[in-house]
Amino acid sequence: MANAFGIIFANIHDDALPQLTQNRTLGAVPMGGRYRLIDFILSNMVNSGISSVGVIARNNYHSLVHHLGSGKEWDLSRKFGGLTIFPPYATAGAGLYHGRLEALKTVLSYIVRAREEYAVLADSNVILNIDLAKVLEYHEENDADVTCVYQNVDLKEKNAKDRVLYEIDGEGRIQAVLADPRTSEGNVNNSLGIWVMKKDLLVRIIDDAQNTGKQSLERDVLGQRCQDWKILGYGFDGFVEQVRSVPGYYRAGMALLNADVRRELFPRERPIYTKVHDESPVFYAPEAKASNSLIANGCRIEGTVENSILGRGVYVAKGAVVRNSLLMQGVTVAEGSTVDCAIIDKGSYVSPNRNLSGAPTYPIVVEKGSRV
Amino acid sequence: MIQKKKCIAMLLAGGQGSRLKVLTKNVAKPAVPFGAKFRIIDFPLSNCINSDITVVGVLTQYQPLVLNRYIRTGDPWDLDRLYGGVYVLPPYQQNSGADWYKGTANAIYQNFPFIEQYDPEHVLILSGDHIYTMDYSKMLEAHERANADATVAVIDVPWEEASRFGILATDEEGRITEFQEKPAQPKSNQASMGIYIFKWSKLKEYLERDEADPASSNDFGKNIIPAMLGDGQNLFAYSFHGYWKDVGTIDSLWEANVDLIFHPDQLKINDPEWKIYARNPVSPPHYTGNKASIKNSIVSEGGSICGKVEDSVVSYKVDLKEDSEIYGSVIMQHAVVEAGAKVYNAIIGEGAVIRKGAVVGAPAKGDTPTITVVGPGCTVNEKETVPAGEIIDREETKKEGTNNG
Numbered sequence: 011m012a013n014a015f016g017i018i019f020a021n022i023h024d025d026a027l028p029q030l031t032q033n034r035t036l037g038a039v040p041m042g043g044r045y046r047l048i049d050f051i052l053s054n055m056v057n058s059g060i061s062s063v064g065v066i067a068r069n070n071y072h073s074l075v076h077h078l079g080s081g082k083e084w085d086l087s088r089k090f091g092g093l094t095i096f097p098p099y100a101t102a103g104a105g106l107y108h109g110r111l112e113a114l115k116t117v118l119s120y121i122v123r124a125r126e127e128y129a130v131l132a133d134s135n136v137i138l139n140i141d142l143a144k145v146l147e148y149h150e151e152n153d154a155d156v157t158c159v160y161q162n163v164d165l166k167e168k169n170a171k172d173r174v175l176y177e178i179d180g181e182g183r184i185q186a187v188l189a190d191p192r193t194s195e196g197n198v199n200n201s202l203g204i205w206v207m208k209k210d211l212l213v214r215i216i217d218d219a220q221n222t223g224k225q226s227l228e229r230d231v232l233g234q235r236c237q238d239w240k241i242l243g244y245g246f247d248g249f250v251e252q253v254r255s256v257p258g259y260y261r262a263g264m265a266l267l268n269a270d271v272r273r274e275l276f277p278r279e280r281p282i283y284t285k286v287h288d289e290s291p292v293f294y295a296p297e298a299k300a301s302n303s304l305i306a307n308g309c310r311i312e313g314t315v316e317n318s319i320l321g322r323g324v325y326v327a328k329g330a331v332v333r334n335s336l337l338m339q340g341v342t343v344a345e346g347s348t349v350d351c352a353i354i355d356k357g358s359y360v361s362p363n364r365n366l367s368g369a370p371t372y373p374i375v376v377e378k379g380s381r382v
Numbered sequence: 383m384i385q386k387k388k389c390i391a392m393l394l395a396g397g398q399g400s401r402l403k404v405l406t407k408n409v410a411k412p413a414v415p416f417g418a419k420f421r422i423i424d425f426p427l428s429n430c431i432n433s434d435i436t437v438v439g440v441l442t443q444y445q446p447l448v449l450n451r452y453i454r455t456g457d458p459w460d461l462d463r464l465y466g467g468v469y470v471l472p473p474y475q476q477n478s479g480a481d482w483y484k485g486t487a488n489a490i491y492q493n494f495p496f497i498e499q500y501d502p503e504h505v506l507i508l509s510g511d512h513i514y515t516m517d518y519s520k521m522l523e524a525h526e527r528a529n530a531d532a533t534v535a536v537i538d539v540p541w542e543e544a545s546r547f548g549i550l551a552t553d554e555e556g557r558i559t560e561f562q563e564k565p566a567q568p569k570s571n572q573a574s575m576g577i578y579i580f581k582w583s584k585l586k587e588y589l590e591r592d593e594a595d596p597a598s599s600n601d602f603g604k605n606i607i608p609a610m611l612g613d614g615q616n617l618f619a620y621s622f623h624g625y626w627k628d629v630g631t632i633d634s635l636w637e638a639n640v641d642l643i644f645h646p647d648q649l650k651i652n653d654p655e656w657k658i659y660a661r662n663p664v665s666p667p668h669y670t671g672n673k674a675s676i677k678n679s680i681v682s683e684g685g686s687i688c689g690k691v692e693d694s695v696v697s698y699k700v701d702l703k704e705d706s707e708i709y710g711s712v713i714m715q716h717a718v719v720e721a722g723a724k725v726y727n728a729i730i731g732e733g734a735v736i737r738k739g740a741v742v743g744a745p746a747k748g749d750t751p752t753i754t755v756v757g758p759g760c761t762v763n764e765k766e767t768v769p770a771g772e773i774i775d776r777e778e779t780k781k782e783g784t785n786n787g
Contacts, residue, residue, distance in 0.1 A: 042666055042667070045666075082457070267669075276666050281665070288660070290651040290680075291682040292681050294676040296677050300676055303669070305668060308652065
């Protein structure tokens with residue numbers, strides 16, 4: 011059992027996927043056929059021995075609440091701790107929160123009451139399988155004030171927009187925090203949006219932020235305190251995708267077709283948990299063709315599916331072809347239609363003999379419940 | 383605290399199911415996997431919750447570990463309840479001594495205290511070896527409307543097969559006039575499905591009487607129903623129309639599985655209004671490989687399907703390597719079929735391994751294939767040939783983590 015509780019920000023990057031987050035928080039966006047984005051970090055916490063997790067939602071949180079329920083599927087339906095979902099808590103004179111610090115302010119009493127000594131904070135847009143117990147161990151062993159999880163990446167283009175980068179010295183200490191840098195390139199340390207600190211320090215940070223009007227945890231707090239606090243970087247070199255844009259979401263989805271990625275992301279000893287839906291097994295008709303694809307239960311395949319990920323209950327009719335696409339729950343592709351490089355949101359219907367085609371770098375997005 | 387329930391269910395799950403051979407070596411028959419993601423017991427349990435019956439006692443005695451681990455708190459079937467829910471009821475020691483369940487009726491007799499907690503008006507008796515979907519609430523309605531002391535669910539079977547079943551003769555109103563156990567000269571083709579609803583007060587009376595008779599075999603079909611009939615009690619038949627199959631033999635288990643592919647309209651496992659629930663481990667969707675070819679088959683989650691699959695039922699976390707070929711077979715969870723191996727008309731048990739180039743079974747000659755079985759956890763060696771009809775029962779060579787089901 012870890013001596014830490016978890017806080018997950020369910021909405022922070024909503025604007026990254028405007029078409030997919032109109033009716034849901036980013037954390038509730040489907041991924042990998044049967045998961046939601048939040049399942050990854052939430053399961054990571056549970057598998058690392060964290061048994062008390064608060065999820066902070068801001069708006070459009072119905073599907074998130076529906077998905078998480080009592081937390082039973084993550085083994086978080088507990089007498090002590092367990093899962094707590096925080097819908098917006100607006101006090102007089104305060105509207106919805108913006109940055110993480112304001113979000114944390116709304117759950118201050120939860121944090122103060124927590125019995126654990128450490129807090130693990132995380133965004134919900136990150137797809138990975140990390141042993142957070144090791145991060146906690148590293149944090150304690152090195153007597154750090156804050157430990158930030160990052161990955162060293164090679165930025166191909168001179169644009170790190172929407173990323174936060176850390177400058178780290180030879181001793182692993184973060185010397186500078188670059189939020190939204192537009193000029194970085196080459197080898198950089200990219201923040202994964204996962205932080206560990208003592209609960210007491212977190213409470214101090216929240217109090218201070220309120221008094222001084224700070225909004226951004228990374229830019230306004232960590233970035234300003236590099237010299238007087240011991241802020242360490244913890245490098246993670248496994249598979250990671252952070253969802254920051256539509257093409258990025260598409261790339262993350264398609265990455266799961268790689269067997270090595272699946273082995274790393276879904277190891278037997280650290281499963282990714284999700285809500286169970288009791289769908290029947292996939293039915294493949296005599297004329298079905300399916301290759302290099304992930305196909306969730308409840309699907310009915312009469313046509314052709316290639317290089318795609320199909321969510322629960324998708325119907326691919328006779329003569330229909332689905333290629334290089336991500337189809338969410340309950341999508342129907344009617345007879346004779348072709349779908350290529352598309353992201354089709356929940357419950358949409360592609361009429362017979364249509365041709366829907368995008369490009370890998372710019373996939374078409376069909377919004378939830380559309381008729382094409 | 384007692385919370386009164388109008389009708390509770392008692393599910394007889396104690397049978398060994400010896401005709402399923404190696405498939406029930408380590409598990410009770412109701413826990414045998416079925417239809418890619420289920421176990422047999424999922425059908426009666428799901429029928430209960432879908433029929434609004436929220437107290438189910440499951441009577442076990444043969445190899446109960448897997449069944450216990452599977453049912454646990456009953457949450458997959460929504461049977462984890464503040465009042466009622468599902469309970470596994472093994473035989474237990476009493477002041478007066480200890481007994482195994484001597485027969486189906488005795489199993490209920492030994493659990494009087496469980497039943498009395500709910501002060502039910504009616505008790506539904508179910509068995510854990512049939513595949514079917516049925517609305518028990520309609521049967522209960524008919525039972526109450528007729529003011530019956532007992533109602534027996536019946537299904538029309540072909541006349542030529544009637545002598546294999548318990549046959550009920552009825553009058554025009556559906557009142558049972560005669561019961562014949564496996565008759566040579568059947569008087570009707572209405573077979574008992576082994577599903578009964580009793581008025582609890584009557585059942586109690588007859589179970590007590592049956593228990594006092596040392597000559598009785600303490601069986602519902604052989605003793606209780608004939609005794610009630612003999613006393614002129616109000617017994618009615620309730621006709622069921624729909625898919626129902628006893629999966630007590632290797633052949634019938636295989637048939638019921640492939641019926642899901644060839645007759646999906648008969649047994650619906652994808653009806654949103656009548657879901658069949660199961661406890662499955664959480665796993666990603668199954669992966670279909672670059673060279674995969676899957677036709678006329680059903681496949682569940684978590685596996686990797688890279689070979690050729692036709693007319694087959696493939697369960698969760700099954701690993702079918704490239705160039706493997708599966709025809710007309712039932713592949714249970716965690717099984718592995720390696721490259722170049724061919725499987726025809728077989729049941730491959732949970733966690734079994736078919737090594738490279740092995741051949742299991744043979745294509746059917748004529749209409750009905752001869753079914754081959756590889757037992758749970760057994761290995762078929764490289765290039766080994768397993769003739770059609772063989773049943774492989776070897777030391778288990780591979781233990782799979784199947785904690786969740």
